[in-house]
Amino acid sequence: MRVVSLVPSLTEAIARSAPGALVGATDWCTHPADLDVERIGGTKNPGLDRIVALAPDLVIANEEENRAPDLEALREAGLQVLVTEVRDVPQAFRELARVVEACGVLRPRWLDEAEKAWAALAPPSRRTTAVVPIWRRPWMVLGRDTFAGDVLSRLGVDHLYVTHEDRYPRIPLEELRAAAPDLVVLPDEPYRFTPDDGPEAFPGLPCALVSGRHLTWYGPSLAEAPRALGEALRAALR
Template sequence: MRDDTGVPVQIPETVSGIVSLVPSLTESVAATLPGALTGATDWCTHPADLDVTRVGGTKNPDLEAIRRLRPDVVLANAEENRAPDIEALRAAGVPVWVTRIETLDQAFTSLARMFTGACRTTVPAWLAEAGEVWREPYRGPRRTAVIPIWRRPWMVVGRDTFTGDVLARLGVRNLYADHPERYPRIPLPELAGAGPDLVVLPDEPYAFSDTDGPESFPGLRCVPVSGRLLTWYGPSLTEARAELERALR
């Protein structure tokens, strides 16, 4: 089997021990194969009652702790996890399956391959349901937006991102979708002067909220949203469309 990056991964016929280094993949496995999940990062917050060994962060995982768990497979992501960590685990003989997801369509395809190939199970019902939820084209009003993800310095969603594709599927065009960088640093005066219809403020990675962020964009409509609904690819996709449409209305 080859993962999303084209690397061959030796997966045993039966998978009973999985370590996930990506919060959305952790939630996906917990909802599908809860007994198989043995390790996850400190940032894996869903489900709330997740009781597995914690193995550090997405950018600084405890590689020795992962090796001690002797997982059948480690699930990672090309954007969220560092290549040196993935390579170190593979060098130690640990199978690592790397996903690459930059669009909704890639999410559905990648997750289906991950479950059937890396987890040795069938495509879960929630993933099929999510596909149906997002199948219908958006027919509402079209708007433009900037999507900050950090402040001090201000950073926004740029080109080729899952977040940008989700918003595009909801009729919201990212004004920085053509920027050379995926997450460029943009001075606040430029952001405020770009003339967006909306400023979409997810609560992760920076915790924007009703009281932290909107004050920087006087005169513009600011929409705080759940980062899980906007940036995660997993069971949240079944509810994300309706919730985001309601928030962006």
């Protein structure tokens, strides 16, 4: 198989499951760190001619991360495109199994380990409210129907814009502060929040700086996510 991946988390999943299959990936595909394939641009602006020139048997995409016109153009060029949709943890496992199968390899051990890690998660002893910014200038937060929102919910964190009509609404900072959440969750992607860039906007509120890979990626990182995220959330609430 010759595979091009347009989704960073799925790039990592394919690299772990089907070594040697990947021939192209986006500039944002950072895992594994030693991945040596043709870089074909960003998730929103891939170089379509470069992808076609790689003559892949399969292009892996996601309905949220990639633009429909780009995917249609690849199909019109004669390429097979598999489009995933991931809105919660169970769906992530189903889609990962589908991607691995499409790559022509057996179900990998890491996928079983990830499912076991989430199945073994104890029910939260208490619920915590949060706002979860994913961008600033302008401020944007998690809204309805998101994978990251489902991840947090399973860890006992209810984000306050889960019923918003938009999936990633723009909310003024003053409104986020006035919502008075128990916690502010600040991932390091897509915006790279750091100890010096993010927490200062929420004086008096505990802030959990978390790995965006653990919060938003669906792939091998799912096996580590319950522990890593749980530790970061608990540390912020102490």
